[in-house]
Amino acid sequence: MIRYPERIRRARLPTPVEPARRLSQKLGVELIIKRDDLTGAALSGNKIRKLEFLFAEAAAQGADTVITCGGEQSNHCRATAVAAAELGLRSYLLLRTDNPKEPPASEANILLDRLVGAEVRWVSRDEYKRRATLFVEIQGQLLAQRRKAYVIPEGGSNALGAWGYIGCVQELKEELGDGPLTIVYAAGSGGTGAGIILGIKLLNLPWRAVGVNVCDDKEYFVSAIGEIIEQAIQRWLLPIEFDREEIEILDGYVGLGYAKSRPEELATLRDVARAEGLILDPVYTGKAFHAMTQELTKNRGAFGERICFIHTGGIYGLFPKAKELEPLL
Numbered sequence: 001m002i003r004y005p006e007r008i009r010r011a012r013l014p015t016p017v018e019p020a021r022r023l024s025q026k027l028g029v030e031l032i033i034k035r036d037d038l039t040g041a042a043l044s045g046n047k048i049r050k051l052e053f054l055f056a057e058a059a060a061q062g063a064d065t066v067i068t069c070g071g072e073q074s075n076h077c078r079a080t081a082v083a084a085a086e087l088g089l090r091s092y093l094l095l096r097t098d099n100p101k102e103p104p105a106s107e108a109n110i111l112l113d114r115l116v117g118a119e120v121r122w123v124s125r126d127e128y129k130r131r132a133t134l135f136v137e138i139q140g141q142l143l144a145q146r147r148k149a150y151v152i153p154e155g156g157s158n159a160l161g162a163w164g165y166i167g168c169v170q171e172l173k174e175e176l177g178d179g180p181l182t183i184v185y186a187a188g189s190g191g192t193g194a195g196i197i198l199g200i201k202l203l204n205l206p207w208r209a210v211g212v213n214v215c216d217d218k219e220y221f222v223s224a225i226g227e228i229i230e231q232a233i234q235r236w237l238l239p240i241e242f243d244r245e246e247i248e249i250l251d252g253y254v255g256l257g258y259a260k261s262r263p264e265e266l267a268t269l270r271d272v273a274r275a276e277g278l279i280l281d282p283v284y285t286g287k288a289f290h291a292m293t294q295e296l297t298k299n300r301g302a303f304g305e306r307i308c309f310i311h312t313g314g315i316y317g318l319f320p321k322a323k324e325l326e327p328l329l
């Protein structure tokens with residue numbers, strides 16, 4: 001039995017698994033969707049699974065504020081801000097934008113951040129690179145106001161957050177049994193992938209995990225995911241063997257860059273919506289799904305007979321793309 005660290009339960013779990021019948025027929029494989037977009041309306045997506053553990057540690061340390069960071073439309077920041085409000089804590093977000101003097105409008109995730117009362121600090125791409133130092137500075141400023149802040153890393157991706165996806169793999173085993181399966185997921189900061197790989201190993205499952213990077217490259221993610229896994233093994237003395245070479249990253253689908261969409265990616269997103277009534281997001285799941293279907297078109301057997309695509313959420317990222325989607329509708 002797996003012994004989990006302390007957690008504060010906020011996600012609606014277990015999330016359902018659903019067959020994608022029409023797409024399965026078209027692609028010639030059995031395709032199942034793990035609906036982690038349904039972890040909660042405003043909390044939706046993969047982040048709350050990690051935050052359950054991170055908020056428990058924040059509470060244990062007596063924090064009254066959580067600080068975190070991300071891109072301007074960060075799903076992680078939105079989930080953190082909403083969860084903080086649910087738990088009666090304050091949230092402080094460092095949001096990266098091109099020109100902090102002219103921040104983007106309060107739409108989609110930003111609107112939700114502000115609605116639940118997050119303190120938002122806009123930072124440039126260069127400042128964002130120094131986020132570790134900024135975190136320490138902000139913690140100090142808050143301490144001067146007698147506030148105790150707990151820092152959550154980008155994407156909630158560290159060894160503690162990874163437990164969220166160990167839990168997801170355990171759910172999948174209960175939902176799908178332990179026959180051969182390939183899990184396909186979008187990789188943004190690495191915590192989801194690290195948790196999935198740890199879960200597969202801890203439960204001794206004959207499963208593959210394939211991450212599609214939506215930014216950076218394979219080398220970056222092998223290192224980011226590898227580091228989280230190694231830290232988790234060390235911190236909780238997990239009884240598993242691990243080699244970074246085991247991390248499978250499907251590179252080559254970043255396209256125009258992080259949060260930038262090519263028409264063909266948006267066309268895949270539209271086609272999935274029309275075939276299954278399943279709404280993907282353009283930044284993560286749409287890109288990963290596009291990559292998966294492209295690979296399957298080249299080679300039907302690329303991921304074996306049975307695939308589980310993790311829908312990690314992100315629906316609010318769709319709304320800022322309305323203009324780009326319009327010509328495809």
Ligand SMILES: Cc1ncc(COP(=O)(O)O)c(C=O)c1O
Pocket residue numbers: 045046075076155157186187188189190191192193281284285312313314315
């Ligand atoms: C909707 C969505 N899917 C996938 C990811 C990627 O997860 P991770 O950051 O754990 O790699 C993120 C966040 O980065 C996300 O917001």
